[in-house]
Amino acid sequence: MAYTDKVIDHYENPRNVGSLPKADPNVGTGVVGAPECGDVMKLQIRVNDSGVIEDAKFKTFGCGSAIASSSLATEWLKGKTVDQALEIKNTQIVEELSLPPVKIHCSVLAEDAIKAAITDYKNKIAEKA
Amino acid sequence: MNKKPIYLDYHATTPLDPRVLEKMIPVFTENFGNAGSRNHAFGWEAEKAVDHARNQVAALIGASEKEIIFTSGATESDNLAILGVAEMYKEKGRHIITCVSEHKAVLDPCKHLESLGYNVTWLGVDKQGLINLEELKAAITDQTILVSIMHANNEVGTINPVAEIGRICKERGVLFHTDAVQSVGRIPVDVEKMGIDLLSMSAHKIYGPKGIGALYVRRRNPRVRLSPLVYGGGQERGMRSGTLNVPGIVGFGEACELAQKEMASEAERLKGLRDKLWKLLSAELDEIYLNGHPTEGLPGNLNVSFAYVEGEALMMGIKNLAVSSGSACTSASLEPSHVLRAMDVREDLAHTSIRFGLGRFTTEEDVLEAARSTIREVKRLRDMSPLYEMFKEGIDMNSVQWTGH
Numbered sequence: 001m002a003y004t005d006k007v008i009d010h011y012e013n014p015r016n017v018g019s020l021p022k023a024d025p026n027v028g029t030g031v032v033g034a035p036e037c038g039d040v041m042k043l044q045i046r047v048n049d050s051g052v053i054e055d056a057k058f059k060t061f062g063c064g065s066a067i068a069s070s071s072l073a074t075e076w077l078k079g080k081t082v083d084q085a086l087e088i089k090n091t092q093i094v095e096e097l098s099l100p101p102v103k104i105h106c107s108v109l110a111e112d113a114i115k116a117a118i119t120d121y122k123n124k125i126a127e128k129a
Numbered sequence: 130m131n132k133k134p135i136y137l138d139y140h141a142t143t144p145l146d147p148r149v150l151e152k153m154i155p156v157f158t159e160n161f162g163n164a165g166s167r168n169h170a171f172g173w174e175a176e177k178a179v180d181h182a183r184n185q186v187a188a189l190i191g192a193s194e195k196e197i198i199f200t201s202g203a204t205e206s207d208n209l210a211i212l213g214v215a216e217m218y219k220e221k222g223r224h225i226i227t228c229v230s231e232h233k234a235v236l237d238p239c240k241h242l243e244s245l246g247y248n249v250t251w252l253g254v255d256k257q258g259l260i261n262l263e264e265l266k267a268a269i270t271d272q273t274i275l276v277s278i279m280h281a282n283n284e285v286g287t288i289n290p291v292a293e294i295g296r297i298c299k300e301r302g303v304l305f306h307t308d309a310v311q312s313v314g315r316i317p318v319d320v321e322k323m324g325i326d327l328l329s330m331s332a333h334k335i336y337g338p339k340g341i342g343a344l345y346v347r348r349r350n351p352r353v354r355l356s357p358l359v360y361g362g363g364q365e366r367g368m369r370s371g372t373l374n375v376p377g378i379v380g381f382g383e384a385c386e387l388a389q390k391e392m393a394s395e396a397e398r399l400k401g402l403r404d405k406l407w408k409l410l411s412a413e414l415d416e417i418y419l420n421g422h423p424t425e426g427l428p429g430n431l432n433v434s435f436a437y438v439e440g441e442a443l444m445m446g447i448k449n450l451a452v453s454s455g456s457a458c459t460s461a462s463l464e465p466s467h468v469l470r471a472m473d474v475r476e477d478l479a480h481t482s483i484r485f486g487l488g489r490f491t492t493e494e495d496v497l498e499a500a501r502s503t504i505r506e507v508k509r510l511r512d513m514s515p516l517y518e519m520f521k522e523g524i525d526m527n528s529v530q531w532t533g534h
Contacts, residue, residue, distance in 0.1 A: 003445070008445075011442070011445055011446075014513060017512065017513045019518065031515065031529075031532075032532050033531065033532065034531035034532065035476075035477030035480075035516060035526060035531065036475075036476035036477050036480075036531075038439055038456065038465070038477075038480040039439065040515055040516055040531070041515070042515035042518075058513075059513050059514060059515040059518060060513060060514070060515065061437060061438070061439055061514045061515055061516045061517075062439050062442065063439055063441040063442050063445075063456075064441065064442050064445040066439075066442075067442060067513065112532070
């Protein structure tokens with residue numbers, strides 16, 4: 001299968017690989033996918049007091065397109081407010097990386113990971129309040 | 130990319146041996162005759178060349194030259210054996226026994242027969258890829274006309290006990306077909322000692338040309354009869370019509386002769402390289418698993434699951450190596466390898482498997498390079514794998530609520 005240059009670039013030089021402290025009240029963590037399906041993404045965001053995502057990290061088990069989708073997602077998340085982040089759609093990822101139809105599920109997973117991380121963060125805020 | 134990758138996919142196909150090519154070239158240009166032309170020297174030359182090749186092919190598997198039917202390749206041979214027996218012996222019975230880890234060229238004709246009203250028993254395999262002989266015995270009924278079990282598996286290299294299977298089939302008066310594409314030329318095959326009635330083989334897996342293969346059809350004790358799939362000029366004892374592919378046949382014959390001469394030393398050398406590759410990988414990487422049988426395996430096969438690293442992603446990283454993967458992402462169906470699943474390999478591990486296939490032109494330097502780049506990429510990808518992180522934190526993956534999709 002031929003990959004686009006953008007997918008290869010993210011695969012070879014993934015942005016923001018790593019982990020943030022899960023217990024930190026300003027950190028939201030989303031883990032989506034399943035090992036037996038061949039892809040698992042962990043995406044984390046750190047949100048500052050004005051509601052802006054100041055850091056994002058990911059770790060992904062999956063094919064090159066899955067790695068690229070999550071790497072791209074972390075790039076896009078940084079500097080966005082939580083509400084802006086919720087507007088990121090998988091179709092934008094598909095377009096940016098020129099993913100073929102068989103790889104669309106990778107972009108869906110990345111969108112799910114963003115939503116899961118934000119939900120986790122919001123739950124933490126709600127618990128604090 | 131200027132530099133070609135190192136070829137480690139010898140189960141998929143092999144390069145033509147230059148010694149084979151040398152024998153083939155004059156058959157394209159000078160001795161181009163039709164082996165069926167009985168009235169002039171061009172035809173006689175071609176027929177002579179085919180006869181010689183038929184002997185070379187037969188000798189490699191301990192058969193007589195009269196028992197070799199040339200086909201377009203092993204897929205056709207498998208189809209001819211299964212569909213040809215099913216049609217010819219349908220009055221005797223309509224039951225066939227095969228195995229879930231067979232090649233699609235066996236599975237699909239059997240499924241087709243099911244749709245025509247035949248009964249097919251699908252035997253399972255154990256974790257090493259072997260069939261269970263007791264299950265085979267129990268599956269045979271008075272309706273059974275054919276048992277089709279592969280000799281060596283193309284993905285994990287496991288070698289089935291064909292001599293035992295042949296003996297069981299003989300005792301019960303059932304024909305035994307084996308897809309021996311991966312074993313012929315790599316390990317000893319003898320249709321007499323192994324009690325094989327029908328055997329599929331292919332030239333391009335043993336350094337011969339593509340587009341030519343053969344079906345061995347036993348002529349004596351018992352004499353096996355087949356309904357043809359291709360009708361026409363009545364070539365190949367009427368079992369496979371069509372002008373013979375003389376250059377292909379000549380190349381196939383030469384490839385068989387070379388394989389016979391060099392098999393023993395080649396197998397030993399490949400076994401050494403394969404063991405070396407496994408040793409290098411397992412010295413540097415934790416959580417890697419061998420898929421296949423620890424002792425009953427093809428000499429050049431090494432199928433490994435690198436836990437927590439997805440196979441397609443790994444292949445993208447080791448692009449200097451031409452290998453294949455059992456990962457779903459590499460297949461059109463998006464399903465992981467049916468062979469690994471049949472072996473009850475954990476589904477997450479099936480996604481992480483890489484098949485290294487070593488062959489005649491693989492060097493020690495190739496193996497060292499393969500180990501170096503695989504180790505480097507597995508480590509890099511594990512650094513970005515959430516599963517490896519969980520494993521290192523001691524989290525039990527089975528306790529995690531996954532959100533499958």
